[in-house]
Amino acid sequence: MPAPTGAEPRWAAAQVAQRVLDQGQASDAAMEVVCQGLTRGQDRALARRLVHGLMRDWPMVSGLLKALLQTPLKRRDRGVYFILCIGLSELRAEREPDHAAVNAAVEATKLAKAKHMSKLVNAVLRRFLREREALEADQADALTVQWGHPAWFIQALQHDWPEDWQRILGAGNVSPPLTLRVNRRHWSRDDALSALTQHGLEAHPIPGLADAVELERRVAIRDIPEFSTGGWSVQDASAQWAVDWLQLTPGLRVLDACAGPGGKAAHALERADIELHAVDSDGERLARVETGLARLGLSAQLIHADATSVASWWDGGLFDRVLLDAPCSATGVIRRHPDIRWLRQAGDLSNLVATQRALLDALWPLVKPGGILVYVTCSVLADENDRQMASFVERHSDGSILQSPPTPTAPGRAVSPGWQVLPGEGGWDGFYFAAVERV
Ligand SMILES: C[S@@+](CC[C@H](N)C(=O)[O-])C[C@H]1O[C@@H](n2cnc3c(N)ncnc32)[C@H](O)[C@@H]1O
Known part of the structure; x- marks a missing residue:
């Protein structure tokens, strides 16, 4: 040859x-x-x-x-x-x-x-x-x-992040670490770390996140011990933090309104014995939720529907927690998917913002009084994040923003309202989080 x-x-x-x-x-x-x-x-x-x-x-x-x-x-x-x-x-x-x-x-x-x-x-x-x-x-x-990066995105960052725009752009050009989530129903994080060490893989726990492990260097997934048997999932630190915002306890009825491909749904089920309803409008992505949950030995009620058309899928029972991990520009994960910067166009933003707003308004009435809606994006743009949520709480007087993040030591900063992690901060992806209680 x-x-x-x-x-x-x-x-x-x-x-x-x-x-x-x-x-x-x-x-x-x-x-x-x-x-x-x-x-x-x-x-x-x-x-x-x-x-x-x-x-x-x-x-x-x-x-x-x-x-x-x-x-x-x-x-x-x-x-x-x-x-x-x-x-x-x-x-x-x-x-x-x-x-x-x-x-x-x-x-x-x-x-x-x-x-x-x-x-x-x-x-x-x-x-x-x-x-x-x-x-x-x-x-x-x-x-x-x-x-x-494209000119429209540079201008948007200069506007939203006058102090940080260069840091955000620079972080978009650096490859991210490989971060894993320990399936705590399978084994403890200490046992999982020992298994990595025995296989010659150096790794460390991520401070502030109970299930997260960062590998010192990227390896093929097949070389990670007990991956195929459900010991691990690949999930960035910011994405893992979302479950802490939900403040889960056993027995809660939880809606994951935009579940595909199922990373946060699986994490929530690993964390607590909850009743999880997982909705996605994309059949292929919902199928990936099913496969992912099966690999981890978990299950949820899967619903293929447009979450905004509540009458078509909702059984009428209110939820203690609603996770809205909304479709967004994904501008916080450009380091992970460098093509996003050329695939997204300036004109996409207004449609995304309108979809997020429609999802928020449709799902809010499904939250039990005293329950919490957690809104998450992997975006760094204020229109999708703090501006979106500021407008939401203006429209819904029965919504009260929870002020403190669930982990005080997490990277990022308070914005008004919510919490923003910029890409690369603490090694985490760029994500936005806000929790609103229905009072
Ligand atoms: C950011 S992704 C969710 C990621 C997921 N939570 C995870 O952790 O793996 C957004 C998801 O929203 C879904 N989606 C977009 N519009 C929707 C709608 N109107 N109703 C339900 N799902 C929708 C997309 O198909 C996509 O799977």
Whole structure:
């Protein structure tokens, strides 16, 4: 068998990038389709790293390519265009020797059935290496290039976070840690940590979170002991904190109104013997709740419905707790999904805010007097977070915001109303939380 040239993962990465940037597909979904042909785990990991690298460097790379190509490539040559993008981003990241990255990109043109363009790919990448300093300097002034995020998002952050916008953008360009949740119905966190140590995996508990463990370095899930038998789930620290906001005790009737794919639903069931009703409007995501709960030995009443159409699914019983983990811009988890910054458009925000508001208003009457609604997003934008909840409590005089967070030592800050964790703070994802009691 001939030695691998590295062309396969580069070509796969180029195709995924094209699906994300030209067609608006999520990179995880595109990766699943495109990377089916990559049999080696290391090739899949490389393709993923290359795609993520390009997502973080897209404004610079697209600017460089504009300068390097004397005439723009034709529409039918988009595959080659993205091979060049991946190649430039890889050369800029400087993880591979230059000649290896250039050769792999040139070889990738054959897989793209564009061997006739291999000379062009070679020439463009080599010219970049010769003229790198001047070419990069020409692009460097733009904020989009400096931070690798779209202009609308930079402006929104400058408005909402005048002191912190640079820190938020910087955090979006750093890979997150691998954080696990111990299934406390399966074993204790101490036992789970010992099992990791026995397998040579270094990890530490996350302060303030009873079930969270952070690995010192990322590993494949299959290498984590007792993962398949339900000992663990992958879940970021901020997402794990949501269950503390619910203040669960045995016997409570709980609604998870936007449950798919089920991370917080499973955590709630691991925490306490509750009666959980899990709603999602997306059948596929609800199916993932079912599979996830089965792996962990848990169960809930699953309801496939639009939560705002209460009459179509509600049995009439009030809930002690309602968790609304609302659909949102996901701008707090860009470090985890670097494609989000290009998939979201400024215009998406008003629809998301309207959906969140409709969900809040529809679900509020389902909360028992004395019960609590917890509103959570993985967004850093005030329109979806504190502004949304300020407007909610103005509309609902029987809603009283709970002022203190359930864990005083958690990262983040009080906002008005609620609590905001910015991405990377304490190593956590960017999330917003607010708890409202029905008085
Ligand atoms: C942020 S995700 C929830 C994540 C989930 N709580 C977890 O921890 O795994 C938002 C979910 O809301 C669902 N959704 C969006 N609009 C909805 C609606 N009107 N009714 C019910 N579910 C909805 C989406 O399908 C998506 O699964």
